[in-house]
Amino acid sequence: MSSLPGNVGGRPDSGSLEVIVPDGGTAIRWTSHGYPNSLAKWHYHPQIEIHLIREGSGQFMAGDGLMSFEAGHVALIGSNLPHNWISDIRPGERLAHRDVLCHVRPQTIRMLSSVFPETAGFEQVLRRALHAVVLSGESARQAADLLVAMGEHDEDRRVADLIAILSIFEHASPDESRTLVTPEYNPMVAVGAEDGINAAISYISKHLDEVSLQDAADAASMSPSTFSRFFKRVAGIGFADFVRRLRIGRACRLLSCTDMPVARIQRMSGYSNASNFNRRFLEETGLTPSAYRKNYSPR
Template sequence: MNADIMLADRRRTVVESGSGALEVIVPDADAAVRWASHEYPNSLAKWHHHPQIEFHLIREGSGLMMAGDCVVPFRAGHVALIGSNLPRNWVSDVKPGERLARRDVLCHVRPQTMKALMACFPETARFNLVLRRAARAMVLSGESAQAAGALLEGMGDHDPARRVADLIELFGVFADAPETEASTVVTPGYDLELNSDTERTVNEAIAYVTENLAGEISLEEAARLVSMSPSAFSRFFKRAAGIGFSDFVRRLRIGRAKRMLATTDRAVARIREECGYDNASNFNRRFLDETGTTPSAYRKAHRKAGRKPSDNADR
């Protein structure tokens, strides 16, 4: 494992207090810019928040990004900037026992550090808009995402001084991204009171869903696991995660089906079962609602786009 990664992970901990569960990231004594890479699943990959702003690149896999009150799909190449203390999580679609060794890359810096930079160098004043937009989770696409992703990857091979230059260039990419390649996804005015019980409950519910995606999942069982009534849990999850519990389950299941249709030769019926749907008509209806097309048409379109299957139907 990269020495930088091991050192960084040893300096991460979670403090639970009356004011909330907070991921404490202790920076290097001689560095204001922190870079790390993680595999998945990972104990650090959960719904959490911290004071640092976070540049985040997904290198492999697909799933759902949760930030504030929004849930958006991601796949390899996804780049996002998450503001200070905005709760976030990236839930990857993995099979039981599967690990993504190079799932993501991230860069942390305190907003105060950037404000000090802007005070000393007026040339960087435009970065202030990036900081404000980060409070609503900024997502890049197209050439802007490619440029930001390359910078985040390159940081891992650079010394601390070079990473400062990378960070400034990274902010420049976000500042210069055209409207067609940059968007914010959190509702304006979003404000969730974070506390240890909120974060623990959300993470327990997410763990229950991801561990049982191919089997039976019920609102009642999720509520029982977190010691809440079904109605109270339903309201809580929608407010905290920004999406209804059943909608969250559906989007994860259909996301898995899309990946398997595009990358494997498995029969549609088998894929349906592995995504937790016993009934073909229900699966087809949910898939159509989520994607606007049928499973067979989706597979055909992705085969035309040149994607090759990764395994056979009889595996």
């Protein structure tokens, strides 16, 4: 599988086009990879994507939406919808088995529905996928198990796996299925943005404890004012809010997975002032750092 900028069916770039080539004689492309990885970037493709995060935590971007993710996160991404998963990792750290995913063209699903009317409900699944569907609870666990198992199955069995996964998305209860992208989102607002947005995200992720608007703008080769407008337009969230979400996400991971003092976590998350850190943490999570550690640290 390769990635390169381009144009599909006359549609201009809206993210980095990922050209997905299924194995010969198959319609379903299943793969897995770790993080960091050249494929783990802000990008889009004509195929729908069913994606499982097996390890780590961070922020999931799709269209103009942003949400936290952790291991067990399952999402369905619609055709040509820009998306990215940003894991919070230490310098030099690698998540060897982070991603499991499969791709299939929406036309293939529609052809299936034309032959088997029992799957007509998948059309609604495809429409919702244009806004990025995220599963939780038992629905996510069932879909995750099927997606992992798909990698061990022959091509014919993978068709059955795909139908079963789409059926889970179709029948998931409202409390276990949500969309992330706003109804008003237009992918065309991101035309030509792939280089700038990926450069900015990469720089922010690597320098999260000390990044500034000027630094990120320099990475994207823009003036700060131009970059600020650009980032809000493309990512659907302001630069400062985006950095805050990543920083609080890092603090959450360190609080729940380490015994580091809160003061050190505060500094590693980019906050020099304790009161500011506590206020931002409370706004984002509804808890103080100490209460979060008490609630979410392994017993």
